[in-house]
Amino acid sequence: xxxxxxxxxxxxxxxxxxxxxxxxxxxxxxxxxxxxxxxxxxxxxxxxxxxxxxxxxxxxxxxxxxxxxxxxxxxxxxxxxxxxxxxxxxxxxxxxxxxxxxxxxxxxxxxxxxxxxxxxxxxxxxxxxxxxxxxxxxxxxxxxxxxxxxxxxxxxxxxxxxxxxxxxxxxxxxxxxxxxxxxxxxxxxxxxxxxxxxxxxxxxxxxxxxxxxxxxxxxxxxxxxxxxxxxxxxxxxxxxxxxxxxxxxxx
Numbered sequence: 612x613x614x615x616x617x618x619x620x621x622x623x624x625x626x627x628x629x630x631x632x633x634x635x636x637x638x639x640x641x642x643x644x645x646x647x648x649x650x651x652x653x654x655x656x657x658x659x660x661x662x663x664x665x666x667x668x669x670x671x672x673x674x675x676x677x678x679x680x681x682x683x684x685x686x687x688x689x690x691x692x693x694x695x696x697x698x699x700x701x702x703x704x705x706x707x708x709x710x711x712x713x714x715x716x717x718x719x720x721x722x723x724x725x726x727x728x729x730x731x732x733x734x735x736x737x738x739x740x741x742x743x744x745x746x747x748x749x750x751x752x753x754x755x756x757x758x759x760x761x762x763x764x765x766x767x768x769x770x771x772x773x774x775x776x777x778x779x780x781x782x783x784x785x786x787x788x789x790x791x792x793x794x795x796x797x798x799x800x801x802x803x804x805x806x807x808x809x810x811x812x813x814x815x816x817x818x819x820x821x822x823x824x825x826x827x828x829x830x831x832x833x834x835x836x837x838x839x840x841x842x843x844x845x846x847x848x849x850x851x852x853x854x855x856x857x858x859x860x861x862x
Contacts, residue, residue: 613639617709621663634823635663641822642666642731646719646747648695649673650797650807651761651814652737653685658815660703660710664822667703668731670715671695682804721746729754733821735814736760739796741787748783751775752857757821757828758783761814764800768810768836771848772817772829775857780830781850782857806838 613621613635624630641664645652648671659667675683675690675698683695690698696714703712719727728734728750736747736758744760751758757774760783774780797807813834820826835844852858 612636617663620707620709624662629825630823634825637823638663638819639665641733642668643818643822644668644670644727644731644734645737646670646734646743647737647739648683648685648699649679649737649739650682650802650804651763651811652735653683653699654808654811655735655737655815655818656685656699656703657706658812659818660707662815662819663707664710664818666711666713666731668713668715668727669696669699670719670727671699672716672718678798682802682807684804684808719746724750725753728756731756733818734758735818736783737811737814739764744783744787748773749856752782759814759817759821761810763807763810763836764797764802766803766806766838768806768838770810770813770817770829770834770836771832772821774821774828774830777830779850781848782854784856785851785854786833786848803838806836809838810836 621635625632625635643659643664645656648669656667673695675686675693675695677691679686685699685702694716696716700712700714703710715727724746734751734756736744738744748758752775755775759772762769773782817828820828831848833846833848
């Protein structure tokens with residue numbers, strides 16, 4: 612059931628026939644893991660909390676640095692030096708005290724990551740490290756949990772949804788294979804704040820669609836964002852039957 616206060620708080624999205632009361636109840640009963648509380652994870656966490664997702668599991672081992680504030684909108688100047696999880700928990704509590712938060716403040720190893728993924732309904736990869744992305748993907752495939760993956764660097768962004776519940780869906784490894792030895796991070800290559808905000812907002816949108824059960828998620832599609840020219844492109848991505856991660860799962 613939704614309380615009178617919840618009906619009022621979420622009234623604008625409940626008005627949407629795609630959401631309605633039924634969809635809002637699904638959001639309230641959902642548990643989501645957000646890995647990374649930086650430029651992508653900040654809008655993801657805030658929008659999912661604002662939308663009434665019942666339980667947010669927040670994972671990040673880092674502390675807030677002054678250089679983060681140009682894009683990581685879950686944190687502010689008073690948060691510098693605090694753990695990002697603690698800063699985000701405080702911001703979420705101020706935004707929507709109805710949302711339950713659970714923090715993972717240490718780096719997730721294979722066992723703790725597997726347990727964290729199994730404890731939720733959906734995972735959002737908001738990290739900027741290829742090996743961590745691969746580990747998250749493997750845990751999601753093993754637990755059969757949908758993964759919303761976003762990335763942004765310089766003036767370019769990418770977004771896709773990998774859903775092992777769908778036999779036609781590729782996984783992250785199908786698309787990116789073994790990655791690149793020349794992988795760059797935002798601290799090395801730079802990034803514009805609104806771009807990560809855009810990608811993170813789209814990640815939150817995809818998560819809400821999956822949780823509430825409406826719309827067409829980005830499964831089997833890679834959205835490419837060119838912030839310089841404000842152009843969007845979409846590539847079709849097929850599952851690799853020989854994939855070392857998901858090739859043996861499903862049909």
